[in-house]
Amino acid sequence: METDVRRYLVDLVTVARSVLGDNLVGAYAAGSVGLDAYQPGRSDIDVALVCADPLPEDDKRALVAGLRHEALPCPARGLELVVYRCSVAASGTPEPGFEVELNSGGRMPFRATYAPQDRPLADGHFWYALDRSILHQCGHALLGAPAREVFADIPPADLRRLLVDALTWWLALPTPPGDEPAAGAEDAVLGACRSLVRFRHGRWLAKTAAGRRVLADGDDAAPVIERAIAARDGGTPPTGPQARAFQRSVLAEITPPA
Known part of the structure; x- marks a missing residue:
């Protein structure tokens, strides 16, 4: 600290x-x-x-x-x-x-x-x-x-619902248009990684650590996650559409079946 x-x-x-x-x-x-x-x-x-x-x-x-x-x-x-x-x-x-x-x-x-x-x-x-x-x-x-x-943890069903609510809220925000790097897109990607790690592995990790954990899982979105991690240290962030596409894929995995 x-x-x-x-x-x-x-x-x-x-x-x-x-x-x-x-x-x-x-x-x-x-x-x-x-x-x-x-x-x-x-x-x-x-x-x-x-x-x-x-x-x-x-x-x-x-x-x-x-x-x-x-x-x-x-x-x-x-x-x-x-x-x-x-x-x-x-x-x-x-x-x-x-x-x-x-x-x-x-x-x-x-x-x-x-x-x-x-x-x-x-x-x-x-x-x-x-x-x-x-x-x-x-x-x-x-x-x-x-x-x-x-502090008590929250029950798994409530946790899953709240993770869905959080991702849905993020996806409702305006998406920066075009193929230019978008400020804050790295936080959108790595925040979704943190939700995904909590859902898959039952642990909360910091955003960058969560991104690396999802990479270790062999996620198909590895290039976007790698770009988001690099942006935390001054690199070029993903585009808005790339971040939203990844968030939607995480939401689809976390959302309970109908």
């Missing part, structure tokens, strides 16, 4: 404790930090906080005020923070179930959501349970018990 990221996470927990007091019982690094794949200049910092009791509205707003980039500068592209109650973290529910959500950073649009029903359906409700599944496997405890003891 980068020194500036480590220091930031310590400061984040300090601010959270000052706002939530004894109600804060856990703090966990997720995403690329949890998966030991943080890439300076590209990765976000993903954090899940766990509280014992529901958060009063004043505490939600005070937490957002104390942790937004303007108050606590994030050394990465941005912070993606979600707060859950203990009961939700331990439930294995496929529902969002969060208390408050904050996205904030120097290169990330600000967003604060204070209840799951305020999250637009078009923005996706599948992220949260998938993130809790990742936390169950590899969350890094900053405060509290080990993540595996706090």
Whole structure:
């Protein structure tokens, strides 16, 4: 873990404790930090906080005020923070179930959501349970018990449905036209690889590692995956149509038979 990221996470927990007091019982690094794949200049910092009791509205707003980039500068592209109650973290529910959500950073649009029903359906409700599944496997405890003891995994049928929902959501986004390399196409390809590895092998891997695991499986889309991996280090990304074609092939494999 980068020194500036480590220091930031310590400061984040300090601010959270000052706002939530004894109600804060856990703090966990997720995403690329949890998966030991943080890439300076590209990765976000993903954090899940766990509280014992529901958060009063004043505490939600005070937490957002104390942790937004303007108050606590994030050394990465941005912070993606979600707060859950203990009961939700331990439930294995496929529902969002969060208390408050904050996205904030120097290169990330600000967003604060204070209840799951305020999250637009078009923005996706599948992220949260998938993130809790990742936390169950590899969350890094900053405060509290080990993540595996706090976050339950979600049942296989729910997991499969959420992976389908996620891929369907990605495919509904506008596809960059033509045969020119498309910014972000590498993330679309490698994100689909991560879903495929979780489905095939039961493990969450970082995006690049997932791409390599799918290559080891002998996938027919090897040239597109190899191009996506190279783009993570500055190479030329796939085109939009190439990325979408690969995502559609992954969706077809993961979707349950009718």
